[in-house]
Amino acid sequence: MASTVADDVVFEYPPFIRVYKDGRKERLREDVFIAASVDPSTGVSSKDVVIQPETGLSARMYLPKQANRATKLPLVIYFHGGGFCIESAFCPTYHNYLNLLVSKANVVAVSVDYRRAPEHPLPVAYEDSWTALKWVFSHPDEEWLTKYADYNRVYMAGDSAGGNISHNMAVRAHIEPNNFKFKGIVLAHPYFIGSTPLASEGDMDLLGKLWLAVYPTTSGLDDPLVNPLKDPNFSKVACKRVLVCVAGLDVLVHRGKHYHENLGKCGWEGVLEFTETEAEPHVFHVSTPEVASAGKLMERVVSFLNAT
Template sequence: MESGADEVVFDCDDYRIYRSGKMDRLCRPAREPTGLDPATGVTSKDVVLDPDTGVSVRLFLPTSPDPSKKLPILVFYHGGGFLVESAVSPQYHNYVASLAAAAGVVAVSVEYRLAPEHPVPAAYDDAWAALSWAASAQDEWLAEHGDSARLFLAGDSAGGNIVHNVLIRASFQPAPRVEGAILLHPRFGGNTFLEGEVEAKAKDMAMIWEFACPGAVGGADDPRMNPMAPGAPGMENLRCERMLVCAGEKDWLAARDRAYYAAVTTSAWRGSVSRGGVAWIESEGEGHVFFLKKPDCARAKELMARVVAFIAGA
């Protein structure tokens, strides 16, 4: 039995957290190389945004049937609980390349800093900086092929949480116009358990959040983790024109994601009553971010088609 500072307080396939605040990353995925992906016809490259912090992005440019046609720009934030994963891992490289090809977008996948070495809000700050950079079209791919007037945000799990917080931040400081936001199984929590939540899992997720964000006010009721907590900015502050919220029926986050969707639809958010506003898709029988693990299954293809349709405005 371990005790004291060496006691393990959380253990999973990807990482192990100790009471001392130390963390072991148990899964360190290889870095997927950039270049032309024969499977999708998408070309990728890496761009460093800040040499001091190491924040970078991986850009994905699909083969366009009409080189003169400008493509929507999609800024993507990967998941991993703010603790693990990467924009350049095979899992996220392959997913974003497939999304860029299917939707016909120039994708900007963000390599933000991870906790505990860089506690939250570092991830939010990096996400904001990447959005501002993408909208400014400083890179030649974005300048030549991207349409900054059609800007989208997307993210899975912790990345979906980041999307929400970037949209809230955009209501308090100057920001580019965001046409649409796609929240894929977004990671939210709270101190009060919801119907359908597994209490032990919710407690673990609250502990992980406080580990990633030691300055969290109110634990899992910190407004950045619980958008419906007392004192959290109202959903009317969301700064995007349209939204797609996605959940998995058997995901441990499903109850939170349904509550988030309900809160948006019943709010005074301008998008909730215009142009179809906020849309919802729940993948029957599927768990958390299943589309990353089983990209070729029927439900993953169905979800991809819905995301592509959303970007197209359908």
């Protein structure tokens, strides 16, 4: 009797990824592209740039309506979420969120479209993110950066997998030679896990299997890239301000709290901020930016980005 598709599947985690017995992997959500434009509701302008032609690494840039050459603005380098395998800098969810963030915070933004698993398994997304940072700080001949961005006020930010990337880029920026200078990072509902469950932590089995699926050559669930407390360089976060955001109904809430608690006592010398939205799920502020709780979280992030 011929096997069915279900019989051939060894792991499935909607809406992220499906893994088959023969090793094949497929993304479970189709990409939806929305064109760069002038957003009618915020007046924010966006455009796409190619960072590395040979790999296709690219980004979407955002400029607020009130930008002028007389006053340079904070620069936010944003890494989108999606379990390293879905979503993009060009999808409606993140395009709309970046329009809103840029409008509210009055910042210039670069939303990085790193390559994703399964076609490009980790660590490709980390290498692409590092390449994007080098491009930003090389002061390319890009008008929106040269004329409007304040390189003394550069932030990294991201949600879920993007929060994970932001932390890892900040650590890498400390230990590898570069000319990067970050004022702070924002980690929203960061994707961190580990082999040993935390107290009160829910079932993390699916998230663990997701990590193994998107990073087949990983050392496991205690890989420092996904369990930062196992990293001997954990305290070497290359900025002086960190904002950790968690959501009470998110299965990752305890990992976010654990990260925050330990960064505050590991010897890192900086200002650590924390905010919890109790009755909301994972990345609610990106998927439902219209709800009141998302507005409050936006206010907190805007305050962090605009601090002197």
